[in-house]
Amino acid sequence: MQHTLVDPVLLFDNEAYLIFKNPLFWVPVLQNTRKSASFACFLGCFCFLGFIGGLHCFLQRRILVGSGFRDRKKVGALMGSVVEEIRNGGGHSVVDVESKAGFGGGIEDVYGEDCATEDQVLTPWTASVASGYTLLRDPHYNKGLAFTEKERDAHYLRGLLPPAVLTQELQEKKLMQNLRQYEVPLHRYIAMMDLQERNEGLFYKLLIDNVEELLPVVYTPTVGEACQKYGSIFRHPQGLYISLKEKGKILEVLKNWPERGIQVIVVTDGERILGLGDLGCQGMGIPVGKLSLYTALGGVPPSACLPITIDVGTNNEKLLNDEFYIGLKQRRATGQEYAELLEEFMTAVKQNYGEKVLVQFEDFANHNAFELLSKYSKTHLVFNDDIQGTASVVLAGLIASLKLLGGTLGDHTFLFLGAGEAGTGIAELIALEISKKTGAPLEEARKKIWLVDSKGLIVKSRLGSLQHFKQPWAHDHEPIKQLVDAVKAIKPTVLIGTSGVGKQFTKDVVETMASLNEKPLILALSNPTSQAECTAEEAYTWTKGRAIFGSGSPFDPVEYENKLLVPGQANNAYIFPGFGLGLIMAGAIRVHDDMLLAASEALAMQVSEEHYAKGLIYPPFTNIRKISANIAAKVAAKVYELGLASNLPRPKDLVKYAESCMYSPRYRSYR
Ligand SMILES: NC(=O)C1=CN([C@@H]2O[C@H](COP(=O)(O)OP(=O)(O)OC[C@H]3O[C@@H](n4cnc5c(N)ncnc54)[C@H](OP(=O)(O)O)[C@@H]3O)[C@@H](O)[C@H]2O)C=CC1
Ligand SMILES: CC(=O)C(=O)O
Ligand SMILES: [Mg+2]
Numbered sequence: 001m002q003h004t005l006v007d008p009v010l011l012f013d014n015e016a017y018l019i020f021k022n023p024l025f026w027v028p029v030l031q032n033t034r035k036s037a038s039f040a041c042f043l044g045c046f047c048f049l050g051f052i053g054g055l056h057c058f059l060q061r062r063i064l065v066g067s068g069f070r071d072r073k074k075v076g077a078l079m080g081s082v083v084e085e086i087r088n089g090g091g092h093s094v095v096d097v098e099s100k101a102g103f104g105g106g107i108e109d110v111y112g113e114d115c116a117t118e119d120q121v122l123t124p125w126t127a128s129v130a131s132g133y134t135l136l137r138d139p140h141y142n143k144g145l146a147f148t149e150k151e152r153d154a155h156y157l158r159g160l161l162p163p164a165v166l167t168q169e170l171q172e173k174k175l176m177q178n179l180r181q182y183e184v185p186l187h188r189y190i191a192m193m194d195l196q197e198r199n200e201g202l203f204y205k206l207l208i209d210n211v212e213e214l215l216p217v218v219y220t221p222t223v224g225e226a227c228q229k230y231g232s233i234f235r236h237p238q239g240l241y242i243s244l245k246e247k248g249k250i251l252e253v254l255k256n257w258p259e260r261g262i263q264v265i266v267v268t269d270g271e272r273i274l275g276l277g278d279l280g281c282q283g284m285g286i287p288v289g290k291l292s293l294y295t296a297l298g299g300v301p302p303s304a305c306l307p308i309t310i311d312v313g314t315n316n317e318k319l320l321n322d323e324f325y326i327g328l329k330q331r332r333a334t335g336q337e338y339a340e341l342l343e344e345f346m347t348a349v350k351q352n353y354g355e356k357v358l359v360q361f362e363d364f365a366n367h368n369a370f371e372l373l374s375k376y377s378k379t380h381l382v383f384n385d386d387i388q389g390t391a392s393v394v395l396a397g398l399i400a401s402l403k404l405l406g407g408t409l410g411d412h413t414f415l416f417l418g419a420g421e422a423g424t425g426i427a428e429l430i431a432l433e434i435s436k437k438t439g440a441p442l443e444e445a446r447k448k449i450w451l452v453d454s455k456g457l458i459v460k461s462r463l464g465s466l467q468h469f470k471q472p473w474a475h476d477h478e479p480i481k482q483l484v485d486a487v488k489a490i491k492p493t494v495l496i497g498t499s500g501v502g503k504q505f506t507k508d509v510v511e512t513m514a515s516l517n518e519k520p521l522i523l524a525l526s527n528p529t530s531q532a533e534c535t536a537e538e539a540y541t542w543t544k545g546r547a548i549f550g551s552g553s554p555f556d557p558v559e560y561e562n563k564l565l566v567p568g569q570a571n572n573a574y575i576f577p578g579f580g581l582g583l584i585m586a587g588a589i590r591v592h593d594d595m596l597l598a599a600s601e602a603l604a605m606q607v608s609e610e611h612y613a614k615g616l617i618y619p620p621f622t623n624i625r626k627i628s629a630n631i632a633a634k635v636a637a638k639v640y641e642l643g644l645a646s647n648l649p650r651p652k653d654l655v656k657y658a659e660s661c662m663y664s665p666r667y668r669s670y671r
Pocket of ligand 1: 276385419420500504531552
């Protein structure tokens with residue numbers, strides 16, 4: 001009787017085993033190198049066929065072959081080569097361990113890949129392979145045409161690749177040429193995601209080396225469109241989906257993720273994706289994008305990053321009626337049902353990954369975001385990027401801008417359009433910084449900051465109806481409905497857009513800012529580009545080239561009266577990768593506001609005279625890894641100073657240490 005070789009898994013320390021689910025049944029076959037171990041497996045398998053066949057119905061069999069790898073994927077990968085060798089001969093005699101005849105009455109299986117009948121249940125055994133065909137399909141290890149001749153021999157790749165051997169640099173050049181040929185940004189996004197799924201090292205090499213060019217592809221603005229069309233462009237599942245269906249078994253779901261050493265989780269529930277509203281389960285593009293920046297910009301290894309989307313339904317009618325929608329087709333769970341799912345999730349995260357895993361909340365709607373942050377910041381290492389990361393990046397820009405504007409932070413008056421997560425988060429950190437620098441009470445510092453929401457200026461008379469996060473900003477003033485009137489009344493030196501609604505900084509508004517200030521500082525932070533409160537061109541033209549301008553999504557430089565004006569990108573992407581790296585390096589167990597202030601100062605310090613000369617208040621992204629290392633070092637130093645570090649002793653040179661921790665996308669040589 002022929003027997004199906006199933007679900008092989010690797011064991012370690014160069015030992016080959018035939019094993020069963022119960023470890024007591026594991027049978028060592030041979031020790032030593034991988035090849036001999038593989039062959040041993042083959043022999044062992046052959047000899048034990050009858051025995052195994054007899055137990056087939058009762059026991060789940062596995063073959064383990066060792067090679068010292070630690071994680072499941074690698075283990076599975078190496079092991080797969082064994083199966084492949086057995087299946088394909090692999091230099092040894094071929095043994096057909098899968099009966100081509102199948103289990104009787106099955107559909108004809110000309111390739112011998114699937115012997116099951118259509119109606120017969122089978123176990124979906126996987127044989128991930130670290131050599132041969134499957135190696136080419138493992139994004140962690142695949143190098144495509146860059147596999148050397150030696151590697152092609154050693155890993156059974158002969159014939160599976162065309163003869164040319166390319167360097168990683170040449171592959172990069174070719175891919176950049178290909179990408180530049182796509183005229184539609186979404187096509188570039190899809191090509192990049194395909195590359196990430198195919199060859200992770202090359203994906204990150206491209207992203208790191210061409211960061212200014214590719215950031216708008218994998219991140220805002222294109223990621224916004226990708227999320228809107230996620231159902232249609234969906235190819236490979238990325239990240240982990242936890243829906244209401246998984247209630248009661250979230251810990252098990254976390255265990256399904258192949259990597260064990262997770263250090264950063266970015267999680268969304270998809271309710272406020274950029275300024276595009278509720279995109280439900282399709283919000284997954286955001287955690288995936290943010291985490292690719294954690295790796296490319298902050299050097300956190302991809303295997304330590306876990307994107308998660310919590311699907312509690314969506315209130316987006318268009319998605320609910322979309323046949324391609326990939327999420328739960330029901331309206332959003334709220335109240336206790338929502339809170340219980342999140343509680344189970346947060347508990348499971350800590351249980352599975354420990355105290356030091358960083359959970360970054362991303363693009364939750366504000367009615368949940370503030371509460372989740374406040375609740376879990378006491379028990380977990382959590383960080384809300386929209387509230388805290390955005391605050392830190394804007395504060396950095398403001399500190400840097402003082403070189404151009406003059407005065408201290410406390411000398412300025414700030415007006416926000418939008419009083420949600422980003423708006424009130426930034427406002428609070430500015431007030432904290434002013435208070436720390438001047439010694440003034442926080443309440444006093446807040447008086448320099450004004451916010452406008454969809455109902456107008458936030459003033460005392462509205463106190464009774466304001467959400468809790470707006471209340472500290474209700475100052476004494478008569479009500480004002482229109483932004484332009486608020487600008488005239490408050491006379492801000494700095495105008496910040498965090499409304500999520502495009503085109504709100506009208507000509508009137510911007511011209512009024514220009515009439516009040518020699519150098520009006522205008523930040524149109526809303527994403528993606530379509531939601532920006534104004535464009536760079538509008539800001540420069542309406543202020544006659546005098547504005548200092550930054551935006552959440554990138555704008556091209558603008559030529560105004562023969563002068564090239566370069567807008568900065570005020571986006572939390574400057575902060576969270578380095579901030580997260582700093583927390584991880586120090587083994588932080590809680591986030592503290594002082595760490596955000598430290599990150600702001602570190603970023604502001606990276607703006608050089610050369611940048612100021614161009615009117616920039618942020619350094620360009622080209623140097624982002626160096627910037628992130630500096631941010632990480634300052635954040636880690638603060639973690640140690642506050643006694644919240646668990647990685648002891650403290651490294652002496654934290655910048656060097658940060659750099660040494662960073663992931664490199666360079667191909668490794670394989671034995
Ligand atoms: N550049 C960056 O790094 C970041 C940018 N953002 C962007 O900021 C935007 C807002 O995000 P977030 O703060 O989380 O969103 P929220 O929903 O929490 O807040 C939006 C705020 O804007 C107000 N608003 C909406 N429409 C108008 C309007 N027409 N006039 C005046 N106010 C209005 C809302 O008023 P009301 O309360 O009355 O409803 C609310 O106060 C998004 O586009 C997001 O992409 C966010 C984080 C980082
Ligand atoms: C940048 C970002 O986090 C946002 O727009 O939500
Ligand atoms: Mg966000």
